[in-house]
């Protein structure tokens with residue numbers, strides 16, 4: 001164990017192996033949900049592909065959190081895994097998405113905030129694109145320390161799901177690395193999970209307009225998930241391209 005400054009509480013303590021994407025999301029990738037072996041992550045950065053070896057239970061960073069703070073995040077991880085991997089969402093009447101009528105806004109939102117925080121303070125290669133800058137990092141840290149999820153307009157979150165698991169079974173069985181994007185000029189971090197789940201987390205002071213404001217997480221409202229077709233997604237294209245390069249290299 002190394003001693004260092006915990007990025008959340010600021011204390012000089014023994015730092016633990018802190019998972020960023022929690023173990024249940026990786027276990028979901030394996031048959032019977034038992035994690036064994038080594039995963040190889042393919043990452044595209046500045047138009048180059050890189051391979052990162054990932055332990056079966058997912059990557060961790062040993063330089064960011066003390067055990068106490070990691071345990072607090074662990075509670076959010078557990079809840080998020082229940083919602084994103086196990087909860088039974090109903091299809092919306094127009095079949096454009098899914099809905100879950102009751103859930104704990106505070107816990108789920110704190111999970112997404114903790115994820116952005118962990119990704120941003122981590123030096124792990126898989127999270128190199130998640131840098132939110134000092135100001136946002138500090139604001140998110142304050143919310144996490146106070147265990148406050150913020151209002152629906154602060155770091156707004158909306159969810160989506162790849163929905164081609166019948167035609168393309170691995171649509172739900174891979175976890176692309178998180179990245180930043182802009183939607184209508186507004187900055188987001190996107191995190192991917194197994195089960196085809198995707199979270200868009202707004203890292204921007206500007207408020208979201210429709211249609212996103214209609215589906216973002218809100219206290220006292222149902223949780224919506226937008227369906228995304230996997231076969232035509234940028235993520236599917238990227239996975240196919242990187243897999244091709246990976247197998248070409250392997251055969252040479």
Ligand SMILES: [Zn+2]
Pocket residue numbers: 006007008009010011065066067068069070
């Ligand atoms: Zn700590």
